Structures are given as C-alpha cells and as structure tokens.
Amino acid sequence: MxxxxxxxxxxxxxxxxxxxxxxxxxxxxxxxxxxxxxxxxxxxxxxxxxxxxxxxxxxNSAARALRNGQSRSIGVIVFGLSSFGNTRTLDAVATAATASGYAVNLIPVPDATQSALAGAFDRLGAQAVDGVIILIEAHRLDEADVRMPEGMPVVVIDSNADLDYPVVDTDQAQGARLATEHLLDLGHQTVWHLGGPEDSYAASRRLRSWRQTLIDRGCPVPPVLTGDWTAGSGYDAGRRLAADPDVTAVFAANDQMALGLLRALHECGRAVPGNVSVVGFDDMEEAAQFWPPLTTIRQFFGEVARRSVDALVEEIQAGEHHHQPVAVGTELVVRASTAPPRP
Amino acid sequence: MxxxxxxxxxxxxxxxxxxxxxxxxxxxxxxxxxxxxxxxxxxxxxxxxxxxxxxxxxxNSAARALRNGQSRSIGVIVFGLSSFGNTRTLDAVATAATASGYAVNLIPVPDATQSALAGAFDRLGAQAVDGVIILIEAHRLDEADVRMPEGMPVVVIDSNADLDYPVVDTDQAQGARLATEHLLDLGHQTVWHLGGPEDSYAASRRLRSWRQTLIDRGCPVPPVLTGDWTAGSGYDAGRRLAADPDVTAVFAANDQMALGLLRALHECGRAVPGNVSVVGFDDMEEAAQFWPPLTTIRQFFGEVARRSVDALVEEIQAGEHHHQPVAVGTELVVRASTAPPRP
DNA sequence: GCCTCCGATGTTTACGTCAACATTTCTGAC
DNA sequence: GTCAGAAATGTTGACGTAAACATCGGAGGC
Structure with a gap:
C-alpha cells in the first residue's frame, strides 16, 4: 500500500x-x-x-521575461559594499531603479582578484537582466577582460572614460579643487594630500586636481601620502604628517581616512584646527560628529545614482548610447576642522 | 514608401x-x-x-525558471541601507547567496511608511524568487500586513520571534550584558544607557538586557536616553549626559551614537575615559579610529548572514522550517574609551 | 433593411528549457 | 550469432504569457 x-x-x-x-x-x-x-x-x-x-x-515574471525577451531588471555589479560611497550609491540606485519599474539584481564581487571579477561577469551572463550598472573602481576593471553579452546596455559609475560605456560620476576634480582652494583661501602656504589607493580612478582624479590647483596658485607641491580609504590607513599617514611641523593643512581623499588622521593628530598633541586644518571628502553622515566636526566635500550620491539609472533605462528602452560622460557637482561643507593658520 | x-x-x-x-x-x-x-x-x-x-x-534563466518553477534567486527586503549594520549584513548575504548558487534580488524599502513596505512586498510577489530574507526592524514589520505569497520560504534577520518565520540574529542580550558588565567590572557605580529607537527590536533587547544586568548586580537603574541610531542623536543625548556630573559610564546602543556622544563630551570638557567611560555596539570599522578609540561590542554580521542564507536555502530545497531562532554571539573589544572611574 | 466597421473577446502559437518517454547503438554473455 | 541490457541520443510536450490573427456582435450610415 x-x-x-x-x-x-x-x-x-x-x-x-x-x-x-x-x-x-x-x-x-x-x-x-x-x-x-x-x-x-x-x-x-x-x-x-x-x-x-x-x-x-x-x-509570473519568468514567463513574462521569456515571452517578452525583457526581464525588467538590472544587474548591479559592486565591489566593496562596505565602502561608504558605494553603499550610499547602491541604496540610491535601488530606489531609482524601483521607481523606474526595474528590479535590482545584486552581483557582489567578493574580493579584488581577477577571477572573482570574471566570476561576477559570468554570473551576470546567467542572469536575466536588461542592463548593467558597474560600481567598481575602474583601474580594476581594465584588468579583467570585461566581456559583456553582446548588446547589453551598460552604465559605469565612478570610473574612467576609457571604457566604451557611458559613465556617470561625481566631479572629482571640481571637489578636490574646492577642498584645496578652501584651505589656500584661509591663508595656508600649501596643502598636503592624503590620497586614496593608486588603482582607484576617483583617487587619482582627486590627486591630480589637488596638484593642479596648487600649481595654478603657485604653491609648492608637497609629497603625496597614499592610503587605502580606510580610517586605519589615515591614522598611519597621520602619524607621519603630525611629525612634520611644516604641515598646517591636509586634504584627505575621503572622510574615513580623515577620521584616522584626526586621531593621529590628537595623539601627537597637534591641535585641529589650531595647528593643522583638515578637509575630507564625501560628507558621510558621521563627519559632522567627528571631533572636531569635519570640513568636507559633499557628494550627491543620490544624484549620481539617479542619473545612472536614467541613462541605463533610456539605453534599454531606446537603444541609444549617451557616451557623453555625466559629472555631478559637489559642495564644500565648512565645519570646525579648518581655520586660518596660526600666525 | x-x-x-x-x-x-x-x-x-x-x-x-x-x-x-x-x-x-x-x-x-x-x-x-x-x-x-x-x-x-x-x-x-x-x-x-x-x-x-x-x-x-x-x-536563458527566464526559460529555466519557467520550466523548473525555481529561479535560483532570493529576494532581500531591506530598509535603511544606509544603516551600518544592514550594509555589512547585506554584503555578507549577497556573498553567501552567491556561494550557494543563488542570485540576489534587492528590494529596497525607501521609507518607513506602511505603504512603502506594502509596496515592497507587492513587488516581491511580482519577482520570481525562491525565498526571501527580511532585513527590517521587526516592530515596523508587524504593522504592515505582511502577506507573503503562500508557501514562500522566509528568513528574518534582526527581528523578534513573534513572526511565524525562522529568525537569525545577533545575540543582543549577550552583547549588552558584556558591555554593561565591562563597565561595572571597572568599578563604576552604575551605567547609563543611550538606547536606539523604540520601534527597533534590537534596541529594545539591548535596553532590556542592560537593565537586567544592572538589577542583577544590584546597581541603580538610571533613566534611559533614546536616540535614533544616528551620530547626531548621540550628540544631543551626550550634551544632556555631559551636564550631569554623576555620569561616569555610558553604554551607547551603537557606535554611531557613541561617536556623537564622544564629541559632546569633548565639547563640554569631560575627558574620555578620564571622567566618563563609553562603550558602543557594532564595532564598525571606524570605531578603532575614534578619539579615543572606542571600546565596543563586536557583531559578526558575516556569520549572521551566512546562517540566514543557509537556513533559507535549506528551507527552499528541503521545504523544512527551523523555527528555532538562531542567536550569534558577540565579543567585547576593549579600547581606550573605558577606564576605572576617577577615585 | 443592408452593409461596413469597430470594439470586445477567443484561438493559436512561440518564447527557451528540460523531464519523460522513445529510439538507436553498442557491449558482452551465452 | 543472438539477445538482453545499458548507454547515448532524439522527440514530444508543457511551464505561463502575450502577440498575431480570427471571430462575433452591435452601432451607424446609406
């Protein structure tokens, strides 16, 4: 039975x-x-x-996708979700995509190895997505043989223009200029720079713009310190900067490194902004609560995300590329970490 | 023509x-x-x-999904991607899901309104997902009529056990006890608490456990201050705490509020840890670079995420619930923000 | 009153995949 | 050499949807 x-x-x-x-x-x-x-x-x-x-x-969306040849979903390839900017951007991308009637397929790249990246693009191919937003540092991107399925609409955020895809990004150069000029305008002789990792396009653009601003103003260009975006690396760099009494103004390439920098300066008894002025980049939510509250460059992640999604959706629906890169402006937010140099 | x-x-x-x-x-x-x-x-x-x-x-994954009745993808409903813990968890969820061969469908809840939540669940129904992970504060969850498609496997992270779904979470009570006992063991007469928002289950569990620990130790229970997880709210609370000379030890329900608290104490000239000791919760990456570096409770977000995905995948593939809640332990990380009370 | 045309509704079919079953080919035991 | 059985490969159909086309009934013009 x-x-x-x-x-x-x-x-x-x-x-x-x-x-x-x-x-x-x-x-x-x-x-x-x-x-x-x-x-x-x-x-x-x-x-x-x-x-x-x-x-x-x-x-049944699967049946619909099969029948229509469109899934009404976009893939988002992201490396380093833990990095502050990417998180904010992803959040905004997801919201914007939802508003446009698209679902979001999150495709994480667990580590920076080439195989991991290749794996992500592979998985992408297996997904039914109508388009892709790439949220990875560009220099990493070049290494892998990025082989999208033919005709797949793509938009790249925070990257360089070498790729044959539309690019949307914060105007890094404008932001770095704002930061540097703010310090010079306060009367500092020059501005030191704590840069992001070398393989980051955003970092290198901020660095280039900082240097150009100094040159334009006829200021000496101090040697560059390089961090990896983390607060810990900011601390390490800060220890070195604190030892040099010539340093009166530092522009850190992001807020997290600025945080570590502040700690190092406190530890070494260098007052902020009394002895040293510090400017960050990003305006993460916590920056206003640093000690002292951090002067920084505000990025508009939501705007970047919205523009990216709009560009992608248009490409999906109209089949048109806009290879004109989009640059979203920034804004200087003055708080207590900057002041004129002590006479 | x-x-x-x-x-x-x-x-x-x-x-x-x-x-x-x-x-x-x-x-x-x-x-x-x-x-x-x-x-x-x-x-x-x-x-x-x-x-x-x-x-x-x-x-073609759409055809596969149609044919097999499975999409090999899971939906993740998340509110407040900008909150630190959720981000880390989402990252780990995505990685774990990918490792298990599942794609991740990100379903953002733009704001805390009921309609937004209902919208998310609605969109979920339209997605072809085999299961769902919910990453929202539980008290919010109860309000909405959470109507999953019949038979949809669900796992809830960071929530209460009232729901008829398996729950995975950090052991909030254990963490809060660790924090409170650390301060008491240093010799403080009692510990003040800066809690998270009332509609958060995690916050209320931390609060309850803090209170119970004080009671168990025979310590007076000071009035509770309530923030909203943001550093700004920590600052506001800090201003009030700094004004009270009786306060020598504070347990903040997360690191971000602790950051604001630190700033308020600095501003009011109360030394940390000289006058006041502070403990946070989360161990976000930046906590080690606060000024002073923050003693805090480390959460293992990766572990929580992995367990959630495992539970969900098992439910999908075997059709079995494990209604036994899973609690992931925490760890006390001692840094410079805590010390014995000044005699 | 007849015919045309339009709007509402039904029928057929294909999207790409894969389970179930059918067929063919090969291996080895006697 | 014959035949059973296994392994390789082919054929059919269904998953749920929606475009294309077919049909039907009624409104309006003459």
Missing part, C-alpha cells in the same frame, strides 16, 4: 488559466486586464479583477 | 537550438551538456561545448 505522501514540492501559484476559468473568460482577456489594456469591457474587467483577487493571482 | 528601418529591438541571444544545429545534435543533448549530465559521449560533449563557445551561448 503506497502511502500517497505528497513530496514537499513547491506548489506553483495560480496562473492566468485559473483566473480565466473562474471569471469565465479566455486567458487572453486576463492578460489584457493584467496589462491594463483598455479594450476590455468594464464589467468584464471587474469580473477578472475579482477573480484575480480570489485566487491570489500573481503574474 | 515605407522605409524598412529596423527598430532598435533587443536581439535575443543564441538559444539551445542554435547550438544544437551547429553541433549537429538535438537540443536535448545541448541541455544535458549545459547541465553537466554525464550521460553524454565525451566527443559529443566537446563538440557541443565548442559550439556553445562559438555562438556565445548563455542559458
């Missing part, structure tokens, strides 16, 4: 056919109602709607 | 049929090769593999 024990199989949800039968119409009519077509009699529509509610009908 | 301008339509990629034709086999054989079945002749397999490479074949 075979006990008919139903195996714990995933019960498929109700389909159009179920709704159609209950409402006494054809599946096609249900489809028309589901898609908001207006060539359906009001009474029929109500009947179908009621039937949908009754059976708990949900359109 | 109608110019036959090809509309810029999405070209569908090559399908099994294309590969099959090129390799001179049936589509089924291609399917077997694609799925790694071993009942295929080695020579045939090679021929098919070569054909796949040549035409750039990618399995």
């Amino acid at each position: 075979t006990a008919d024990e139903t195996p714990v199989r995933r019960r498929r949800g109700p389909s159009m056919a179920d709704v159609a039968q209950l409402a006494g119409v054809s599946g096609q009519t249900v489809s028309r109602v589901a898609n908001g077509r207006h060539n359906v009699d009001a009474a029929t529509r109500d009947r179908v709607l009621a039937a949908m509610r009754e059976v708990g009908y949900r359109p | 109608t110019a036959d301008e090809t509309p810029v339509r999405r070209r569908r990629g090559p399908s099994m049929a294309d590969v099959a034709q090129l390799a001179g086999v049936s589509g089924q054989t291609v399917s077997r090769v694609a799925n790694g079945r071993h009942n295929v002749d080695a020579a045939t397999r090679d021929r098919v593999l070569a054909a796949m490479r040549e035409v750039g074949y990618r399995p």
Whole structure:
C-alpha cells in the first residue's frame, strides 16, 4: 500500500488559466486586464479583477521575461559594499531603479582578484537582466577582460572614460579643487594630500586636481601620502604628517581616512584646527560628529545614482548610447576642522 | 514608401537550438551538456561545448525558471541601507547567496511608511524568487500586513520571534550584558544607557538586557536616553549626559551614537575615559579610529548572514522550517574609551 | 433593411528549457 | 550469432504569457 505522501514540492501559484476559468473568460482577456489594456469591457474587467483577487493571482515574471525577451531588471555589479560611497550609491540606485519599474539584481564581487571579477561577469551572463550598472573602481576593471553579452546596455559609475560605456560620476576634480582652494583661501602656504589607493580612478582624479590647483596658485607641491580609504590607513599617514611641523593643512581623499588622521593628530598633541586644518571628502553622515566636526566635500550620491539609472533605462528602452560622460557637482561643507593658520 | 528601418529591438541571444544545429545534435543533448549530465559521449560533449563557445551561448534563466518553477534567486527586503549594520549584513548575504548558487534580488524599502513596505512586498510577489530574507526592524514589520505569497520560504534577520518565520540574529542580550558588565567590572557605580529607537527590536533587547544586568548586580537603574541610531542623536543625548556630573559610564546602543556622544563630551570638557567611560555596539570599522578609540561590542554580521542564507536555502530545497531562532554571539573589544572611574 | 466597421473577446502559437518517454547503438554473455 | 541490457541520443510536450490573427456582435450610415 503506497502511502500517497505528497513530496514537499513547491506548489506553483495560480496562473492566468485559473483566473480565466473562474471569471469565465479566455486567458487572453486576463492578460489584457493584467496589462491594463483598455479594450476590455468594464464589467468584464471587474469580473477578472475579482477573480484575480480570489485566487491570489500573481503574474509570473519568468514567463513574462521569456515571452517578452525583457526581464525588467538590472544587474548591479559592486565591489566593496562596505565602502561608504558605494553603499550610499547602491541604496540610491535601488530606489531609482524601483521607481523606474526595474528590479535590482545584486552581483557582489567578493574580493579584488581577477577571477572573482570574471566570476561576477559570468554570473551576470546567467542572469536575466536588461542592463548593467558597474560600481567598481575602474583601474580594476581594465584588468579583467570585461566581456559583456553582446548588446547589453551598460552604465559605469565612478570610473574612467576609457571604457566604451557611458559613465556617470561625481566631479572629482571640481571637489578636490574646492577642498584645496578652501584651505589656500584661509591663508595656508600649501596643502598636503592624503590620497586614496593608486588603482582607484576617483583617487587619482582627486590627486591630480589637488596638484593642479596648487600649481595654478603657485604653491609648492608637497609629497603625496597614499592610503587605502580606510580610517586605519589615515591614522598611519597621520602619524607621519603630525611629525612634520611644516604641515598646517591636509586634504584627505575621503572622510574615513580623515577620521584616522584626526586621531593621529590628537595623539601627537597637534591641535585641529589650531595647528593643522583638515578637509575630507564625501560628507558621510558621521563627519559632522567627528571631533572636531569635519570640513568636507559633499557628494550627491543620490544624484549620481539617479542619473545612472536614467541613462541605463533610456539605453534599454531606446537603444541609444549617451557616451557623453555625466559629472555631478559637489559642495564644500565648512565645519570646525579648518581655520586660518596660526600666525 | 515605407522605409524598412529596423527598430532598435533587443536581439535575443543564441538559444539551445542554435547550438544544437551547429553541433549537429538535438537540443536535448545541448541541455544535458549545459547541465553537466554525464550521460553524454565525451566527443559529443566537446563538440557541443565548442559550439556553445562559438555562438556565445548563455542559458536563458527566464526559460529555466519557467520550466523548473525555481529561479535560483532570493529576494532581500531591506530598509535603511544606509544603516551600518544592514550594509555589512547585506554584503555578507549577497556573498553567501552567491556561494550557494543563488542570485540576489534587492528590494529596497525607501521609507518607513506602511505603504512603502506594502509596496515592497507587492513587488516581491511580482519577482520570481525562491525565498526571501527580511532585513527590517521587526516592530515596523508587524504593522504592515505582511502577506507573503503562500508557501514562500522566509528568513528574518534582526527581528523578534513573534513572526511565524525562522529568525537569525545577533545575540543582543549577550552583547549588552558584556558591555554593561565591562563597565561595572571597572568599578563604576552604575551605567547609563543611550538606547536606539523604540520601534527597533534590537534596541529594545539591548535596553532590556542592560537593565537586567544592572538589577542583577544590584546597581541603580538610571533613566534611559533614546536616540535614533544616528551620530547626531548621540550628540544631543551626550550634551544632556555631559551636564550631569554623576555620569561616569555610558553604554551607547551603537557606535554611531557613541561617536556623537564622544564629541559632546569633548565639547563640554569631560575627558574620555578620564571622567566618563563609553562603550558602543557594532564595532564598525571606524570605531578603532575614534578619539579615543572606542571600546565596543563586536557583531559578526558575516556569520549572521551566512546562517540566514543557509537556513533559507535549506528551507527552499528541503521545504523544512527551523523555527528555532538562531542567536550569534558577540565579543567585547576593549579600547581606550573605558577606564576605572576617577577615585 | 443592408452593409461596413469597430470594439470586445477567443484561438493559436512561440518564447527557451528540460523531464519523460522513445529510439538507436553498442557491449558482452551465452 | 543472438539477445538482453545499458548507454547515448532524439522527440514530444508543457511551464505561463502575450502577440498575431480570427471571430462575433452591435452601432451607424446609406
């Protein structure tokens, strides 16, 4: 006697056919109602709607994707979700995509190895996505043979323009100039720079712009210190800067490194902003609560994300590239960590 | 004269049929090769593999999902991506899910309103996901009528056990006890608490455990201050605490509020840890670089995420609930912000 | 009153994949 | 040499949806 024990199989949800039968119409009519077509009699529509509610009908997105050749979802390839900027951007990308009616497929790159990156692009190919937003430092990108499925719309955030894809980014150069000029305007002889990692395009653009600003103003260009975006690396650099009494103004390439820098200066008894002025970059939420509150460059991550999604959606729907890079401006936020040099 | 301008339509990629034709086999054989079945002749397999490479074949996941009734993807509903813990957890969830062969569908909840939440669950229904991980404060969850599609596997992170779903979470009570006992062990008469928002289950558990620890030790229980997780709210509370000379030890419910608290204490000339000791919660990366470096409770977000994904995948594949809540332990990290009270 | 046309609705089919079953080919025992 | 059985490969159909086309009924023009 075979006990008919139903195996714990995933019960498929109700389909159009179920709704159609209950409402006494054809599946096609249900489809028309589901898609908001207006060539359906009001009474029929109500009947179908009621039937949908009754059976708990949900359109099957897999079937839709198969039928239409579009999944209404975008992939977001992101490395280093723990980095502050990427997080904010991802949040905004997800919100913007949702608002545009697209789902977000998160494709993490666990580490910076080439194989991990290749794996991510591979997985991307297996996903049904209509387009891709890449949120990785560009120099890393070049290394891997980035082979998108042919004709896949792509937008790159925070990257360089070498790639053959539309690019949206914060105007790093403008921000770095703002930071540097702020310190010079306060009367400092020159500005030291604590840069981000060398393989970051954003970092190198900030660095270049800082240097150019000093040159334009006829100031000496001090040697560059290089960190890796983390507060810990900012601390290490700060220990070295604190030992040099010539240093009166430092522009750190992000707020986190500025935090470590502040700690090192405190530890070495160098007052901020009394002895040394510090400017950060990002304006992360905590920057206002640093000790002292940090003067910094505010990035508009939401704007960057929105523009990226808009560009991608347009490319998906119209098939048009906008190879014109988009640069989103920044804003100087003056707080207590900067002051004129002590005479 | 109608110019036959090809509309810029999405070209569908090559399908099994294309590969099959090129390799001179049936589509089924291609399917077997694609799925790694071993009942295929080695020579045939090679021929098919070569054909796949040549035409750039990618399995169509929509068709697979339709055929198999599974999408091999999970939805992650998250509110407040900007909050530190959620970010770390999401990162780890994505990594763990990828390792388990599941894609991640990010479903953001833009704000805390009920309609936004309902919208997220609605969108979830439209997504083809095999399971869901919910990363929202629980008290918010209760309000909305959380109506999952029938039979949808769900795991809840960082929430309470009232819901009829498996729960994985950091052991908030253990962490709060660790923090409180550390301060008491240093010799403080009692410990003040700067709690998280009232509608957060994590916050209320930390608060309850702090209070219980004080009671167990026979210490007076000071009034509670309530923040909203942000550094700014920590600062506001700090101003009030700094004004009270009785306060010698404070346990802040997260590191960000502790940061604001530190700033307020500095501003009011109260030395840390000379006059006041401070303990945080989370051990965010920056905590070691606060001034002074923050003693805090380390959470293992990666562990929480991994356990959640494992539980969900098991539920998906085996159809079994584990309603036993999982609690991941924490660890006290002693840094410079705590010391014995000044005699 | 007849015919046309339009709007509402139904029927058929294909999207790409893979389980189930059918067929063919090969291996080895007698 | 014959035949059973296993291994390799092919054929059919269904998953849920929606475009394309077919059908039907009624409104309006003459």
